[in-house]
Structure formats: structure tokens, C-alpha cells
Amino acid sequence: MAWIRTFWSGLPAEGRWLLAIIAVQTLGRGLTLPFTIIYLREVRGFDLGVAGALMSLVAIAGFAVTAPSGALVDRFGTRSVLIGGQSAMVIGSGLLAFATGPWTAAVALILIGLNFGAALPAFNTLIAAVVEGDVRQRFFGVHFALMNVGIGVGGVVGGLFVDVDVPATFTTVYLAEAAAALVPMVVLLGPLRHVRGPAGRDLGARPAALGYRAILRQPPVRWLAALTFTGVLVGYGQFQAGVPSFAREVAGVSTSAIGVAYAVNTAMIVALQLPVLSRISGRRRTRVMIVMAGSWAGAWLLLGAAGSGLGAAVATAGLLAFMAVFAFGETLLQPTVPAVTNDLATDDARGRYNAINAAAFNGGAIAAPAVAGLLLGLDLAAAYVGLMIVGCLALCAMALALERRIPPAANGVSRPGGPVVPQAEEEQSRTTGA
Structure with a gap:
């Protein structure tokens, strides 16, 4: 290309x-x-x-x-x-x-x-x-x-x-x-060894302008962290525990088919990521997140169908389809959330902004196996799939809420009349009357 x-x-x-x-x-x-x-x-x-x-x-x-x-x-x-x-x-x-x-x-x-x-x-x-x-x-x-x-x-x-x-x-x-x-x-x-920041400043030792408390007071940061946590809870966090457990214990898929399914997920990501990047360039990142959440909801419906008891062939096909559709959503999520995080951030607090997003990611990764283990351990497979779908719908609502609170530049589009400063700098200017 x-x-x-x-x-x-x-x-x-x-x-x-x-x-x-x-x-x-x-x-x-x-x-x-x-x-x-x-x-x-x-x-x-x-x-x-x-x-x-x-x-x-x-x-x-x-x-x-x-x-x-x-x-x-x-x-x-x-x-x-x-x-x-x-x-x-x-x-x-x-x-x-x-x-x-x-x-x-x-x-x-x-x-x-x-x-x-x-x-x-x-x-x-x-x-x-x-x-x-x-x-x-x-x-x-x-x-x-x-x-x-x-x-x-x-x-x-x-x-x-x-x-x-x-x-x-x-x-x-x-x-x-x-x-x-x-x-x-x-x-x-x-x-x-000589990498410099966007503003031309060395990334060496320097004091930070904003602490965690000040950053977390910004509504866009809180909404983005909530979106990341929920995305991991209903997405990546299920890949090591919930999905394989559902596939084996509910759908009855063979271990070899599960291995193939994970390979399909990886292959789809590799095949789709570059074309997806070309298509989403210049589009609102929050709208891309909504498409991602919708595709994940559809993927969970496919996994639910795999556990419907209609036979091994249907179960295997449902798992493979889940992995393929889910991979498409992953290619939409990964370019957007980190980009929004860093476009909201100020240069001298960028590490903290990224750490908040990383903490939300890790928190979702810790919570996801516990949720899957609880529901599947109680034989509540339908409730498990339903909760994942509800989480995907919640992601759509979070993306819309985030869209109303971030400047156009952080959302991947330019604003007429000049560049957009990071959200934190906008709030500081309003506070000081600048």
C-alpha cells in the first residue's frame, strides 16, 4: 500500500x-x-x-x-x-x-x-x-x-x-x-539516547506540572479510564480465562480447535490492522470506538451461539467466528485509545496520563478472570455472555460521553480556526483568565 x-x-x-x-x-x-x-x-x-x-x-x-x-x-x-x-x-x-x-x-x-x-x-x-x-x-x-x-x-x-x-x-x-x-x-x-519531546524539550529530569489528583479531576480522563477498564473487562481480560473456559466447559470445543481459534485471532489482526488504519485516518476516534464496541457485542453473540448445544461443528464455527470478529474490534481500539490519551496529555505530565490509562487496563485484566470464574463456576453461561454484551453497549455510551468532553484534535479531527491545545492547558487557561 x-x-x-x-x-x-x-x-x-x-x-x-x-x-x-x-x-x-x-x-x-x-x-x-x-x-x-x-x-x-x-x-x-x-x-x-x-x-x-x-x-x-x-x-x-x-x-x-x-x-x-x-x-x-x-x-x-x-x-x-x-x-x-x-x-x-x-x-x-x-x-x-x-x-x-x-x-x-x-x-x-x-x-x-x-x-x-x-x-x-x-x-x-x-x-x-x-x-x-x-x-x-x-x-x-x-x-x-x-x-x-x-x-x-x-x-x-x-x-x-x-x-x-x-x-x-x-x-x-x-x-x-x-x-x-x-x-x-x-x-x-x-x-x-537523545530522544526529545514534541515541544523540543529533553525528556530528562524535570518536575511535573500536574499530579494525579489534578489530572483525574478532568472529566475526559475519567471517561477514558472508565472506557479502558470496561474494554479490558469485556475484551482482552477474557482471553486467558473466560473465553477458553466457556469454549471448553460450555461449548465443548476441543483444545486443538481452541488453539486454532487463537491463531485465527492473531492472523485477522495482522491482516486487518493496516487497512483499518487507512480507513479510520481523519475520522472521529470516539465513533471508531463505537464501531469497535458494536463489533464486540456481535462477537459475544456468536460465542453465545457456540454454547447453544447444537453440536460440535456449530460450537467450533461459533468460536472461530467470535475470534475473527473480535479481532476486527481490536484493530479499531488499539490505535485510538492511546492516541486520545497522548493528545489530551501535557508534555510534562505525559507519563502520568499514560499511567492512568495503564492502571485502568491492568485493573480490567485483574477483574475479568474473577467475573468469568464466578459466573461460569455457577453455571451461569447465559448471564456471562449477557453481561459481556451489556458491557459492550456501555462502551458505546462511554464513547459518546467522551466525545462531548474532548477537543476535536484529541478526537482525531481538526477544528476550524487554529490548533487545539491539550485539555489540561485549556482548563488552566480558563482558571487563570488567560
Whole structure:
């Protein structure tokens, strides 16, 4: 496509380095992501309850460190926080490779979670420092597609390599993940050591103009955080617990078909993301979010049909259709929410803005398995699907509420008569009478 060539040629060198970081690191992450619970349970012999509790430490640690990470980004810059997070990832992955006891595994998974909690606000802030405007929205979309390619390819390679009867194969993939985590550190200390912010200011140490309390007093920030939390609760957060549990226990889909369904999801994201980016350019991001929520509601209806008891073929077809339609919604969500977040943000509080969004994401990821486990554990499959659909409809309402509260520039469209300053700066001007 012509716009892809234009996008690539228009990127600064720093932007191309960021895409290289994404490709390498997600490839390393894909080597282990689908297999950690299997590793803990079948290779290290941990009880299923212990293994599940250990897995939850990643999300809990990530959630706990998100807010401090945003403040550190604003105070000391993105590179310092990212390097600290990557260091934790290297140590955590290396430690997990040799974790023969639950306490060692717990420390390793906490370190990995600390990196995830720090990386989301810091990396999004770094992207915003390198690209602006519509290019930024496209960058977030390409970022998401590359993540799926890396994780998908890594998962295939890992699946072909690891063997529960040969523990050394798991040790190897975790060490490979640690090695992949070293690559971003090298790039951050080398080609990206002089990255500067959009206003031309160095992203080094500086005081932040706005604290979390002041930022959260802004209605657009609260609505966007609520939208992110709900989107994860009815979306991504269901992929590790709710969807596979429903597919197996309610719809009776085979494990091999579930694996194919997840591959379909990844393939659809990779195939659709670039065309979608071209179509949504210049359109209101909130309207794109509404289309996303509508597509997700339709996807949940398809999954509900899979559990209708009409046979294995219908169940499998419903699951595959769910994954394909859901992937379309993902390609709409990923470019828009981070772009709105960073267009609302001021330069010297950008880390905090991204941290609020990351905390909402992590909160949804923690709540989603609990909701799925409660409803499916009580054999309330219909209520589970119904709640997910209601959540999607709530997303539509939230997007409309957000649209009424953000400036046109943050919504992906220009306003006649001049540029739009970030929402926080508008409110400060009204307060001071400027």
C-alpha cells in the first residue's frame, strides 16, 4: 500500500528503532507466554492452585507499579524507567528458567510484572515523544500489529520447541526471552539516547506540572479510564480465562480447535490492522470506538451461539467466528485509545496520563478472570455472555460521553480556526483568565 511506504519514509529514525524494539521483544515474549502455566504445573510440579496464584502475581505487580512509574517517567524521563523495567524483565526471565520452587518463581514473576507495569506508560510516552498527530495514531496501530506478529511467531516457535518431558527446553526459551529483553536496553542506551519531546524539550529530569489528583479531576480522563477498564473487562481480560473456559466447559470445543481459534485471532489482526488504519485516518476516534464496541457485542453473540448445544461443528464455527470478529474490534481500539490519551496529555505530565490509562487496563485484566470464574463456576453461561454484551453497549455510551468532553484534535479531527491545545492547558487557561 502506498500509505505504508509514506508512513515508513515519514518516520524519524527513532520511530523505526522503536518498531524494531517491538518486533524483537514481542518475539521473545511469545516464546513463553502461552506456556508459563504449563511450565509451572507440569514441569516444576506445582499444585494447580499454587500455579494459578503465581500467575496472578504478574498482573498484581504490574498494577501496583503503574502509578509510581508514571510519576518517574515525568520526573526522570522515559529511558530511565524503561531501562529499569527491562532490567527487571531480564532478571525475572532468567530466574524463572531455573525456578524449581514456588518462592523463586514468585520473585521471578513479580519482576516480570514490574516490567509490564512500568513499560506501558513509559513506552507510550516514548512513542508520543517521537511521532505526533495522525502519524501517532497509525504508529500505535502498527505497534499493535507487530506485537501480534511477534507473539504469534514466538508462540509457534515455542510450541514446536518446548517439551514437558525435557525441562531444559523450557529453560532455553526463558533464557531466550531474557536475551530478547536486552535488545531494548541496547537501543535505549545507543540510538535513542537523545530522544526529545514534541515541544523540543529533553525528556530528562524535570518536575511535573500536574499530579494525579489534578489530572483525574478532568472529566475526559475519567471517561477514558472508565472506557479502558470496561474494554479490558469485556475484551482482552477474557482471553486467558473466560473465553477458553466457556469454549471448553460450555461449548465443548476441543483444545486443538481452541488453539486454532487463537491463531485465527492473531492472523485477522495482522491482516486487518493496516487497512483499518487507512480507513479510520481523519475520522472521529470516539465513533471508531463505537464501531469497535458494536463489533464486540456481535462477537459475544456468536460465542453465545457456540454454547447453544447444537453440536460440535456449530460450537467450533461459533468460536472461530467470535475470534475473527473480535479481532476486527481490536484493530479499531488499539490505535485510538492511546492516541486520545497522548493528545489530551501535557508534555510534562505525559507519563502520568499514560499511567492512568495503564492502571485502568491492568485493573480490567485483574477483574475479568474473577467475573468469568464466578459466573461460569455457577453455571451461569447465559448471564456471562449477557453481561459481556451489556458491557459492550456501555462502551458505546462511554464513547459518546467522551466525545462531548474532548477537543476535536484529541478526537482525531481538526477544528476550524487554529490548533487545539491539550485539555489540561485549556482548563488552566480558563482558571487563570488567560
